[in-house]
Amino acid sequence: MTALDIQYGFIFFLIASYILQLWLAQRHTKHILNHRAEVPEAFADKISLEAHQKAADYTIARNKFGTLELTFSSALLAIWTLGGGLQFLDEQLRAFNLSPVYTGVAVIISLSLISGLLDIPFSLYKAFVIEEKFGFNRLTLKMFISDMFKQTAIMLIIGIPFLAFILWLMDDASPYWWLYVWGSWFGFSMLMMWLYPTFIAPIFNKFTPLEEPELKNKISNLLQRCGFTSKGVFIMDGSKRSSHGNAYFTGFGSNKRIVFFDTLLNSLQHDEIEAVLAHELGHFKRNHIKKRIASMAAMSLAGLALLAWLIDQSFIYEGLGVTTPSFYMALILFMLVTPVLSIFFNPVFSLLSRKHEFEADEFAAQNTDANNLITALVKLYEENSNTLTPDPLYSSFYDSHPPAPVRIAHLANVRS
Numbered sequence: 001m002t003a004l005d006i007q008y009g010f011i012f013f014l015i016a017s018y019i020l021q022l023w024l025a026q027r028h029t030k031h032i033l034n035h036r037a038e039v040p041e042a043f044a045d046k047i048s049l050e051a052h053q054k055a056a057d058y059t060i061a062r063n064k065f066g067t068l069e070l071t072f073s074s075a076l077l078a079i080w081t082l083g084g085g086l087q088f089l090d091e092q093l094r095a096f097n098l099s100p101v102y103t104g105v106a107v108i109i110s111l112s113l114i115s116g117l118l119d120i121p122f123s124l125y126k127a128f129v130i131e132e133k134f135g136f137n138r139l140t141l142k143m144f145i146s147d148m149f150k151q152t153a154i155m156l157i158i159g160i161p162f163l164a165f166i167l168w169l170m171d172d173a174s175p176y177w178w179l180y181v182w183g184s185w186f187g188f189s190m191l192m193m194w195l196y197p198t199f200i201a202p203i204f205n206k207f208t209p210l211e212e213p214e215l216k217n218k219i220s221n222l223l224q225r226c227g228f229t230s231k232g233v234f235i236m237d238g239s240k241r242s243s244h245g246n247a248y249f250t251g252f253g254s255n256k257r258i259v260f261f262d263t264l265l266n267s268l269q270h271d272e273i274e275a276v277l278a279h280e281l282g283h284f285k286r287n288h289i290k291k292r293i294a295s296m297a298a299m300s301l302a303g304l305a306l307l308a309w310l311i312d313q314s315f316i317y318e319g320l321g322v323t324t325p326s327f328y329m330a331l332i333l334f335m336l337v338t339p340v341l342s343i344f345f346n347p348v349f350s351l352l353s354r355k356h357e358f359e360a361d362e363f364a365a366q367n368t369d370a371n372n373l374i375t376a377l378v379k380l381y382e383e384n385s386n387t388l389t390p391d392p393l394y395s396s397f398y399d400s401h402p403p404a405p406v407r408i409a410h411l412a413n414v415r416s
């Protein structure tokens, strides 16, 4: 293979992944428009036509904007690689004559800062135009700016030392560097997962322990019934940024937390909250979290083994617009180019995720009343303006959760 083969191959996959995503987005919009006039039969007595049409318009607006973002990011990727952007950035930073490890840190940090800056107009538009128009936005410009600074500060404080360590391992001549990098990366991810709920999340939101006696009682009964221990149930002030509601699990080991958005608590009955929590417990009890961590570990090991082979093939760098090969450029190119190829495996990951959602729903149906989860889901679909009529192909490609009608039919099935 030559540099030219790599270049043509990359152009082919970049265009193919772009066209595929564009085509799916267009199908999605068309399908939603075709079903906009009427609420699907199964929901006719639960959701108003007005709410159904709002969900359609909201989904289409986001979908259209997503296409614009996709176009921009694909063009940007071409500029960084084939357009010589990375090579140019590297040359500028090499001029400072730092050691290869520090030059690598400087290139990667500059690249993420530049990408972050270019992303600001998109984030602004999403929050202050789209979310605002549909009444979901609660962010102020001041909060937007302060969030951005906090995120950047955290990235720099945690990212720089870790990155320097990884590049130092890569720079080492050991043939097993990729195994060391994998071990460090895995340990770091676990540490971050463990630290996140107690140290990082509170920088952005306030978490207050759930106090309401009746609900608290209901929840601790459920936890006991399912044999689950955690560091407690917390309410997060999600309403300060958005009126979208959610519930999630965070941390692991002894540092597990259950988090409810305040917006969710305000819109659901106690029985429904219990059912939503039972679903989240289902993910834990069916070992979905362990499975996810294991597959993440396996994929990153395979990725690093591949990188270890690619790192010595100078024609690959050249084919991707980098004329001065280095270990940090190999890492950057790998991170930038992999998504263009991995997008084709998306349906497989989405399928596995949806399988887990069904299992968690089954767990909830076994441990609480499935009817409560159904009414909770209908309320959440309505309040979050999730469309009830996604394009089936689009949905099977991207959706981590089954579409509303399928999910509710499944719940109604396990209930009886």
Ligand SMILES: [Zn+2]
Residues within 6 Å of the ligand: 279, 280, 283, 357, 360
């Ligand atoms: Zn779930």
